[in-house]
Amino acid sequence: MINSIEDRALSEHRGSALLMKKANGKYSILLPVTGTGENGATPAQLDKTAIGNKQATSVEGRQENPQKTIPFFTHRDNINVLEAIKGETHDFLRLLPDFTGFKYSGQVSYKANNTDVGSLEQGEVTITPTTSDEYVENCYDLVEDTVVFTSAIDEVVNVGHTGDSANKVITLSTNPSDATISASSDAGTIATASYVSSTGALTITGVSAGSAIITITASKSGYASFKRTILVVVD
Numbered sequence: 703m704i705n706s707i708e709d710r711a712l713s714e715h716r717g718s719a720l721l722m723k724k725a726n727g728k729y730s731i732l733l734p735v736t737g738t739g740e741n742g743a744t745p746a747q748l749d750k751t752a753i754g755n756k757q758a759t760s761v762e763g764r765q766e767n768p769q770k771t772i773p774f775f776t777h778r779d780n781i782n783v784l785e786a787i788k789g790e791t792h793d794f795l796r797l798l799p800d801f802t803g804f805k806y807s808g809q810v811s812y813k814a815n816n817t818d819v820g821s822l823e824q825g826e827v828t829i830t831p832t833t834s835d836e837y838v839e840n841c842y843d844l845v846e847d848t849v850v851f852t853s854a855i856d857e858v859v860n861v862g863h864t865g866d867s868a869n870k871v872i873t874l875s876t877n878p879s880d881a882t883i884s885a886s887s888d889a890g891t892i893a894t895a896s897y898v899s900s901t902g903a904l905t906i907t908g909v910s911a912g913s914a915i916i917t918i919t920a921s922k923s924g925y926a927s928f929k930r931t932i933l934v935v936v937d
Contacts, residue, residue, distance in 0.1 A: 717799035730926035739770030
């Protein structure tokens with residue numbers, strides 16, 4: 703008798719991720735992605751059939767190290783991350799939910815895909831490997847968790863520059879909940895931002911007509927920081 707075997711199956715939502723090594727030596731999330739890229743490749747098959755062989759025979763040839771193509775959603779925050787590292791070589795870790803993974807180094811490029819009717823804006827990160835993939839049985843101590851915003855944050859906010867219409871209040875929350883939040887504007891003469899930790903309120907104030915980018919950063923000791931941006935249009 704042959705007993706039936708129930709094998710393990712790992713669901714991607716329980717811990718799969720594409721991570722990049724940071725300056726502190728830990729790996730943390732590069733950016734939210736909808737795939738992690740393949741690891742490993744099938745070796746080339748070299749034919750060695752000689753005249754007189756009754757069937758074709760072959761031997762294993764070189765194993766290629768193909769590029770990793772990783773889909774992501776194209777928006778300001780993700781593109782900013784990729785613009786900062788495009789053309790550079792970095793160390794990456796593909797993490798699986800059981801804390802196994804694959805390490806490799808590679809050079810980064812990206813593209814924004816065509817916009818289709820009824821679809822989301824997406825792009826592709828391409829990592830051209832400079833080393834072979836290395837299996838790691840236990841990645842737990844290599845990984846640093848990331849602070850994330852759990853509240854909705856608009857990509858674009860419109861405000862006035864006089865009276866009550868000059869202020870827009872957004873309530874922010876994070877995981878972990880005790881993360882430190884800071885906010886800054888790239889054009890303080892057009893719009894400013896201030897955050898009050900006791901209430902979790904981010905107040906955006908229009909100063910004069912124009913536009914500005916507000917950058918909100920969540921950070922906590924022992925965690926990788928996370929950023930979100932808002933385009934503020936002052937009428």
